[in-house]
Amino acid sequence: MTLAIIGGTGLTRLDGLEITRREVVRTPFGEPSGPVIHGVLQGREVMFLARHGYAHTIPPHQINYRANIWAMRHLGVRRVIAVAAVGGLADEMEPGRLVFPDQIIDYTYGRRHTFFEQDLTDVVHIDFTYPYEQTLRDALISAADAAGLDAVPWGTYGATQGPRLETAAEVRRLARDGCHVVGMTGMPEAALAREAGLAYATCAAVANWAAGIGGRTVTMEEIDANLVKGMERVRSLLAKAVPQL
Ligand SMILES: CSC[C@H]1O[C@H](OP(=O)(O)O)[C@H](O)[C@@H]1O
Numbered sequence: 001m002t003l004a005i006i007g008g009t010g011l012t013r014l015d016g017l018e019i020t021r022r023e024v025v026r027t028p029f030g031e032p033s034g035p036v037i038h039g040v041l042q043g044r045e046v047m048f049l050a051r052h053g054y055a056h057t058i059p060p061h062q063i064n065y066r067a068n069i070w071a072m073r074h075l076g077v078r079r080v081i082a083v084a085a086v087g088g089l090a091d092e093m094e095p096g097r098l099v100f101p102d103q104i105i106d107y108t109y110g111r112r113h114t115f116f117e118q119d120l121t122d123v124v125h126i127d128f129t130y131p132y133e134q135t136l137r138d139a140l141i142s143a144a145d146a147a148g149l150d151a152v153p154w155g156t157y158g159a160t161q162g163p164r165l166e167t168a169a170e171v172r173r174l175a176r177d178g179c180h181v182v183g184m185t186g187m188p189e190a191a192l193a194r195e196a197g198l199a200y201a202t203c204a205a206v207a208n209w210a211a212g213i214g215g216r217t218v219t220m221e222e223i224d225a226n227l228v229k230g231m232e233r234v235r236s237l238l239a240k241a242v243p244q245l
């Protein structure tokens with residue numbers, strides 16, 4: 001089954017990917033974030049797309065999630081590993097750690113979030129009880145164990161609108177709602193993947209303590225520094241996971 005990796009903040013290129021070609025895909029929903037990169041990673045064919053663009057120029061609320069997911073499906077992708085940077089709310093979610101969330105709460109608004117629109121298709125209601133595909137999650141969790149990464153195999157991802165970071169009160173509300181990590185791109189990407197019939201799971205790298213946790217504010221310097229470590233771990237994870245998938 002064809003595998004794709006969607007990279008986020010901190011992962012605009014995939015080290016070790018032997019690139020074979022770059023493909024511009026036209027979609028009924030407009031332009032994807034960039035050409036899809038085809039290549040070989042750990043002996044396996046993989047496609048790669050950077051959701052913020054390869055120069056990280058597209059903010060989270062302006063990503064064309066529909067075009068990105070449609071392009072993947074069109075190219076024959078059936079499994080997607082989504083890499084994301086997040087802020088940590090729960091004690092376990094300390095900066096530098098990898099997390100495989102199992103639930104989502106969507107706080108985004110005004111994003112084009114479905115393929116099922118009037119005049120395009122019938123009315124369709126997908127099941128989204130468990131938003132991430134369990135077999136792919138299990139494979140990632142086992143690979144993280146095998147790589148000795150001390151990752152957190154659970155967590156609820158709160159998807160906020162951005163591009164600004166949250167207020168301390170918003171983070172307190174996210175925590176009361178049951179969120180353990182917060183990011184800005186988890187939705188509608190996961191729901192669109194489900195609508196498109198793709199097996200989708202997220203590997204999140206904790207970049208910072210969320211705003212107000214421990215009385216802290218958030219700085220981009222802290223995020224960038226923690227993401228260096230986080231993305232090293234993502235690379236170790238992919239080295240173990242990709243050959244098994
Ligand atoms: C201050 S960094 C925020 C930025 O990073 C995350 O992006 P991604 O999920 O693509 O790794 C977060 O969602 C924001 O877009």
Ligand code: HPA
Binds near residue numbers: 088160209223
């Ligand atoms: O604290 C955060 N909030 C939202 N998105 C993020 N992406 C990295 N850190 C954060």
